[in-house]
Amino acid sequence: MKQYQIETASKVYPLYVGENILPKLPEVIKEVKPNVSSVLIITDEAVDGCYGKSILSLLKSFFQVDKYVVPSGEQAKSFQHYYDCQTYALSKQLDRNALILAVGGGVVGDLAGFVAATYMRGISFIQVPTTLLAHDSAVGGKVAINHESGKNMIGAFHQPEAVFYDITLLTTLPKREWRSGFAEVIKHAFIHDEQFYQWLQDNIYSLNDLKGEKLIYAINKGIAVKAAIVRDDEKESGVRAHLNFGHTLGHAIEAESGYGHISHGEGVAIGMLFAMRVSNALGHSNFDITTFESWLQRFGYETKVPSNLDSNRLLAKMKADKKAKASAVYMVLLKAIGQPFVEKVEDELILSLLDNR
């Protein structure tokens, strides 16, 4: 088991990552929250089906434990499910020393984290990520639910007490979720680490390569990129925005297609390619887009903006993005791999690229 310190301006906390480390979870809970009064597990149906029983029985010998299960998928990041989680926590009379355990992918992490951030004005939580994507979402304290006007519009910065990542749990992940999560791995390489990008090119030819030592290396590299960025800028006043590479359009696609139809990583993959096109069009870079596109296609990513989505509606969503200022779109662009920056992009350019999809 490897241990990292995630350092942010408001909190420093441990991240444990390894294989078959689940039995150590009770020890970690006691270590980071010695005065814990009770534990509320928040998870989703699919994760509960795979690991719910074993985690519950593991923790029951040490703590008072309750469990609340939300439906699987993006739709759980809604007001209704947020409200239902809070109602459940209140019905169990959780006090301020209670701990929420977010057991799942980015959806459960974001939802349960936001429940923790706001229950009685904030209680502790631990992230127990179960997807590849969650190497990103479990670190850095962004927690949120969606609104029909946009992704993650209602949320908070609330750092967990710890991140506990047993990557053995990934073995039950469906193929589509490997692909979705790998998009954030690629993003971390694109924005921060030319050598890591090269390593991915040389080592990962298909999603099946994401196992064993290669998987461990890719996850550790991704975590290192994320940790370095949130250390320097916890609340996105500067460099943290680079983690939004591919997300301005990606989030718009997710929202416009109806949450859950196009996964987060699928949207980000299309969005990264789009951001590269914009970078080229503005003369900042000279990417060989065809090469990037065929690299992404090799993993089965859809690379075109879905034909049923209207350009003007997508633009409207991009203008409502959290990076927007005075209704102007700001995107994360790249001068080269590893050289991101944020710039205002005119509506006309966005529309012309969206219309020529």
Ligand SMILES: NC(=O)c1ccc[n+]([C@@H]2O[C@H](COP(=O)([O-])OP(=O)(O)OC[C@H]3O[C@@H](n4cnc5c(N)ncnc54)[C@H](O)[C@@H]3O)[C@@H](O)[C@H]2O)c1
């Ligand atoms: N807070 C952040 O910094 C951050 C970063 C990136 C993404 N996100 C958010 O994360 C969400 C996407 O997360 P995700 O891709 O993990 O999706 P997810 O949480 O919906 O999980 C994907 C699917 O896999 C299932 N699943 C999860 N773990 C499993 C396992 N071990 N075995 C079998 N099935 C399993 C889930 O039930 C779900 O159906 C989006 O809402 C995105 O906005 C947040």
Ligand SMILES: O=C(O)C(=O)C[C@@H](O)[C@H](O)[C@H](O)COP(=O)(O)O
């Ligand atoms: O941690 C961050 O900062 C990120 O931007 C990571 C993204 O992968 C993630 O999807 C995040 O939730 C997007 O944030 P948002 O502020 O655009 O909602």
Ligand SMILES: [Zn+2]
């Ligand atoms: Zn993301």
